[in-house]
Amino acid sequence: MASAFSQAALFEAEAEKASARRHRLLSLPALIIIGIFGVLPLLIIVIYSFLAAAPYGGVQWQFSTDAYLNFLFQRDIFDDTLQFTPDFLIIYLRSFVFAVVTTVICLLLGFPTAYFMATRPPAQRNWWVLLITIPFWSNLLVRTLAIMFIIRDEGLINNALMALGVIEKPITMLYTNFAIQLGLLYSFLPFMVLPLYSSLEKLDFRLVEAAYDLYATRRQVLWRVIIPLSLPGIIAGCLLVFIPALGAYVTPLILGGGIHLMIGDLIAQQFGSGRNWPLGCAQALILMAAVLVALYFYVRNTSGKMRHG
Amino acid sequence: MPDHPGKSAIEVRGVRKVFGTGDAQVAALDTVSVSIRENEFFTLLGPSGCGKTTLLRLIAGFDFPSEGEILLYGQDIAPLPPFKRPVNTVFQSYALFPHMTVAENIGFGLEMLGKPKAEIKARVAEMLKLVKMEALSARRTSQISGGQQQRVALARALAPQPKVLLLDEPLSALDYKLRKEMQIELKRLQHQTGITFIFVTHDQEEALTMSDRIAVMSAGKILQVGTPWDIYDKPAERFVADFIGETNFLTAAITDIGNGKARATLKSGATIDATVAEGFQPKDNATVVVRPEHAKLTSGKGDLSGTIENIVYFGTDTHIHVQLDSGEAFTVRQQNTRSAGCGFERGDKVGVSIGNDAAQVLRD
Structure with a gap:
């Protein structure tokens, strides 16, 4: 009797896992779209924001926090000091x-x-x-x-x-x-x-x-x-x-x-x-x-x- | 408690309420007049669509009459908005505010009246005690049962001490046992507060057991106003007799009319005494009604004779359906005893004797 019960419980648990798998599958298309068009671009933006600007657009692969500094400050052309520009x-x-x-x-x-x-x-x-x-x-x-x-x-x-x-x-x-x-x-x-x-x-x-x-x-x-x-x-x-x-x-x-x-x-x-x-x-x-x-x-x-x- | 003993609290005068326009016009209330006494438990009884809720809504101020006046202690309140009338309502759906606690719900009316905080607090506590809900005052209204919501709705409507309390089928959502409890509770609250109650229901039993007086309504009109006893035993019209309780209708020739009495000669040839509604002059032929419990079956000759068609056992009593020789149907209700059956069997030839003062001539 006891083994029959545990057998049933096992089947139930299996069925539950299977249904959980199916539910995860249902969300897969949405996850793929969010991944490709949401998370990936955001990542690119984050990475680019820490790179240096190339003179004619685009980026140079070189770490820089200039972008964030430039948000609040301007680098003086002559003495290279940072000046607050609101x-x-x-x-x-x-x-x-x-x-x-x-x-x-x-x-x-x-x-x-x-x-x-x-x-x-x-x-x-x-x-x-x-x-x-x-x-x-x-x-x-x-x-x-x-x-x-x-x-x-x-x-x-x-x-x-x-x-x-x-x-x-x-x-x-x-x-x-x-x-x-x-x-x-x-x-x-x-x-x-x-x-x-x-x-x-x-x-x-x-x-x-x-x-x-x-x-x-x-x-x-x-x-x-x-x-x-x-x-x-x-x-x-x-x-x-x-x-x-x-x-x-x-x-x-x-x-x-x-x-x-x-x-x-x-x-x-x-x-x-x-x-x-x-x-x-x-x-x-x-x-x-x-x-x-x-x-x-x-x-x-x-x-x-x-x-x- | 009543400041004006015997005075009428609400006086409805020639009120009509028409919904819609042009050809689609429907008269929900067709020239209704009624006077509701102070400190009375008054019930508007009728089937759905009879206009009872419309009349209640006019008194509350949610709708305005197309014609007529509604007087509250002599002052016409018909044009006033609901918040200017010292009248509160217990809604069928309770309509408790879901974003407030039980205590906040009960205090809402007083708060809107601008009462001081201390007074509100004291009054809310008093109301919570009155409806036995002290323990749940901090709960949300979604966290309490239907019966408890009902009590809160009552307390909320009573808290501002209205001159008249309107109750729109407040017990219809409760199960049978709780409904019975709340019926008694409502009567107790009415006695304790001394407030005039106007109660709307389609449940005739509820109306009979709770009311001081009942107005029976049908198709936008009030057909009869009277005590439960009046309404049950002396129904003036076929609708009233039929709607309240079970009853037998017999065709009769009416003679010797006078002093509210008449002689009715039934189709069987027997002649019985019958009462006549005040001020009503019956024609030669009319319908008389006899309640099933006011007639008796005999194995010998009675006022009527017929054959038993069916016997239905109800626990407290037995209903015996008789096909009369005149072709009419007649039901007799017989009290049960523990020791024996009803003493008759299907197919028995029986007589029916009608008790003294059991018949009433209908107006129809």
Whole structure:
């Protein structure tokens, strides 16, 4: 009897191992893709960031921490001393401000939109989701160029305002910080609305009724019930907007006209006209590290709030 | 406890509620008027879709009437939002806040009213004690059982001391035994707090055992309002008689109407006394109802005669289904004893005698 039992247990353990093997096999294609296109390039970037720049682009196989030093300091041409130059840091800080402002405004615009969508009759909701995704149907570059045509000096807005006699001279909007900000907002708003919607759609609106019933005003219901319960969607939306906004490349390039740089443009420059690949790699890695640190504090802070209401 | 003895706490006057527009319009409530007394356990009873929950939602303020007034101690509250009404609700789904603890849930209403922290704390403690949940005050609502959630929902709604407590089928999610316990618990809480309870249910037994008065609803209308005894023994309409308990319907010729009484001549030729609802003038032909437990089977001649079709044993009693010679069906409920069977067998020719004051003339 005992041996029969242990035999059965052995078979079971075997079967479990086999099923575990099968499950690992299932993840193999994804792992291969991540390995080739994710881990490998990252490794190359890390290695390149510690090499010296070749004069006409590319790298020289020679260990160097110049790329990281160059991020904050400039080597004096004459006496070879390091001098603090905050130029890159300022671009990083500006990008950070752009990304934060984009995230906050997207949240302020996206939350009411998502709430509106989530409170439509179920049959209508999918149509609203479809409408929100319309921008994805065309290329981001084309859409950004369209913004250019709307806000440039002879663009739609200026022409309309001048025709109406509101202004005499066109307001310069293109190639300003305002243009970059507008472009970022436009590009990333759907990424805020969709996770917020999926979170609010799951919200039990009987809880909202219960709060109203217990003397909560509309504002109190929002702060005490709706927002805490849709926090997962708020976190997801903020991450999906903040991270890509921080590294945005096309939008600031076109709408900022290459004058007001953001991190993405700065990094791209190192591989183009800057001809300093190690510096570009270092800048990319510093951005990654900054995002990781910011994420850590953000998630720790918000999930703590979720737990304690 | 009642400050205005005998006064009505809630007065619903000519309330209509229409959902939808144009051709798709549906009247969920069709000109309903009812007065609910202070400190009363009042039940809205009816099948699903009869409008009972709609009426409750109008009183709570989640919906607004298309027509009519709802008075709370004489003041029209129909246009007020829920947070301006001193009325609280216990929801069918409990609707406890999942991101708050038991104590935070109970204190929520007081907090929203801007009460001082010390007062909230004391009141929450009092409420926890009232519903016997002191030990679990720091738990999340997802970490307690259905019956405990029910208690928290009650405590949360009672904590702000509402003038009226609304209960929307609060016991329907509980299993039979727990439901029985909570029925008693609810009655105790109502006595202890002295708050007017308006209770919605589709369970006739629950309504009969708990209520001071019941309003039976169907298709957006209130058909009859009365004590459980009134509703059960003197149903005014076929729907009420049929919905509550089991009953027998007999066609009869009505004569000698007066003083709430009449003589009913049944198809068998026998004539019995029957009661008539106040203010109702029956036609010559009407339906009378007799409850199964108010009739007796005899082996000799009774008011009715027929053949036993089926005998069903129920433990406490036995239901004997008789096919009457007139073609109508009639059920008699007979109390069981330990010593013997019911004394009849299928196919027996029997008489049915109807007790004094057992028949009621229906309005239909």
